[in-house]
Amino acid sequence: MKLIFELGTDGQGTDLLPECDVPKADPGPFARSSAVRLPQVSEVELSRHYAALARRAHGVSDGFYPLGSCTMKYSPKINEELASMREFTGIHPLQPEDSVQGCLEVLARCETMLCEITGMDSMSFQPAAGAHGEFTGLLLIRAYHKSRGDEQRRKIIVPDSAHGTNPASAAMAGYEVVNLPSGPDGCVDLDALKQAADEKTAGLMLTNPNTVGLFDRNILDITKIIHDAGGLCYYDGANMNAIMGIARPGDMGFDIVHLNLHKTFSTPHGGGGPGSGPVGCKASLSRFLPGFLPNPCGSRYSLKRPPNSIGDVKAFYGNFLVVLKAYAYLLELGKEGIPEAARNAVLNANYMMSLLKGHFQAAYDRPCMHEFVITLEQEKKTSGISAADIAKALLDHGIHPPTMYFPLIVQEALMIEPTETEPRETLEEAAKVMNQILDEAQKEPSTIHLQPLHTPVRRLDEVAAARRPIVCYEYPQE
Numbered sequence: 001m002k003l004i005f006e007l008g009t010d011g012q013g014t015d016l017l018p019e020c021d022v023p024k025a026d027p028g029p030f031a032r033s034s035a036v037r038l039p040q041v042s043e044v045e046l047s048r049h050y051a052a053l054a055r056r057a058h059g060v061s062d063g064f065y066p067l068g069s070c071t072m073k074y075s076p077k078i079n080e081e082l083a084s085m086r087e088f089t090g091i092h093p094l095q096p097e098d099s100v101q102g103c104l105e106v107l108a109r110c111e112t113m114l115c116e117i118t119g120m121d122s123m124s125f126q127p128a129a130g131a132h133g134e135f136t137g138l139l140l141i142r143a144y145h146k147s148r149g150d151e152q153r154r155k156i157i158v159p160d161s162a163h164g165t166n167p168a169s170a171a172m173a174g175y176e177v178v179n180l181p182s183g184p185d186g187c188v189d190l191d192a193l194k195q196a197a198d199e200k201t202a203g204l205m206l207t208n209p210n211t212v213g214l215f216d217r218n219i220l221d222i223t224k225i226i227h228d229a230g231g232l233c234y235y236d237g238a239n240m241n242a243i244m245g246i247a248r249p250g251d252m253g254f255d256i257v258h259l260n261l262h263k264t265f266s267t268p269h270g271g272g273g274p275g276s277g278p279v280g281c282k283a284s285l286s287r288f289l290p291g292f293l294p295n296p297c298g299s300r301y302s303l304k305r306p307p308n309s310i311g312d313v314k315a316f317y318g319n320f321l322v323v324l325k326a327y328a329y330l331l332e333l334g335k336e337g338i339p340e341a342a343r344n345a346v347l348n349a350n351y352m353m354s355l356l357k358g359h360f361q362a363a364y365d366r367p368c369m370h371e372f373v374i375t376l377e378q379e380k381k382t383s384g385i386s387a388a389d390i391a392k393a394l395l396d397h398g399i400h401p402p403t404m405y406f407p408l409i410v411q412e413a414l415m416i417e418p419t420e421t422e423p424r425e426t427l428e429e430a431a432k433v434m435n436q437i438l439d440e441a442q443k444e445p446s447t448i449h450l451q452p453l454h455t456p457v458r459r460l461d462e463v464a465a466a467r468r469p470i471v472c473y474e475y476p477q478e
Ligand SMILES: *Cc1c(COP(=O)(O)O)cnc(C)c1O
Pocket: 069, 070, 129, 130, 131, 132, 163, 165, 207, 236, 238, 239, 260, 275, 277
């Protein structure tokens, strides 16, 4: 497929509108020295180009997308419709508070509901993504210790099963990362945690259920060990899909939480579009939250900056329309629907795991939460069939591969998260396809290494794509 830069010819364009009659502003010293070179394509070429690109992408509307830890569930279209209402899209963040009372009410009510779900007392919607929320949460931890004159706490404990963003965020916030090895059951090793927690510990970052899809039964002991050492507990709530409406991080002993509204709460993601990673905290930390929080006074709302706020981590109120979609979703599902969605997410994952058993080996053979991990470690040793082979072969069947080679504590891992929005038939079909792929590969191992056979591109150099991405187009020299 050609790039847009390789299409069209000079002089072709889409200028249906008359020449602008507003005088051009003088950019002064910022003027570019030569005209920008843009593709010269007609409108129909442009339209076809993007339609062709869209056909090559795989989204939830194209097929099954069991990308573990990413919660690629279907997000109801009605929420998109609500978020595109002019009343919400046509406002400006600098408008007088009086004229945006409805929007402030949405923020305030959504905050209340998500605090109820997480067991937190207040929440800021400024962070724009999960990792951004983590970074914000770490700044809260720092502000807390600083306010107590306890600045020798330089360490953040992160289990080796954590999402890669956790240690990265801790390092970005200036902390030293202490890597905590998991026990053989995939959960936190309490003795190792006791060893690691001391007067230098600023906090712990944890997700529960963890990245192998297991709920850590020792969670109350874990948070107590950290609190006893004087640290704070941060909950990575990117994956609330298994526990929303059922178990609350606040009750598990966590002090700070981020959520991924673009995973659990109805904003589709994967294309880099706007997300939201709100950060909630216990009342003792509320005064440090970033941005402005909507404060109810009588029947009105006004925006107030928390007294010891860490400042801003993003402009204004974050991605408001994403919050709006979450609010609509919460209202649609309601108090009964939210835990029901979580139960179905867990049921679907366990059902799919049971359909794969007998062919694939579960990394941890016990009931899972919203996702599970299978390992091809043995298979790789005996027949050379790797996790990547299975993932690539799935592409020919219109199925997006599961997350591969993550978490790092499982060799040849495939991490499968079916989500609650998939019908039973899809799970059965996908499991059948996976089992067949493995059966056929075991009979004739050489064939699987060639797959996929029917995709526009086949096996790519993924290391080069990650290490040396080419993101700028160079026009050929004339
Ligand atoms: C997705 C995810 C994140 C990061 O979220 P982004 O919005 O991609 O920054 C962090 N932790 C876990 C467990 C996740 O699954």
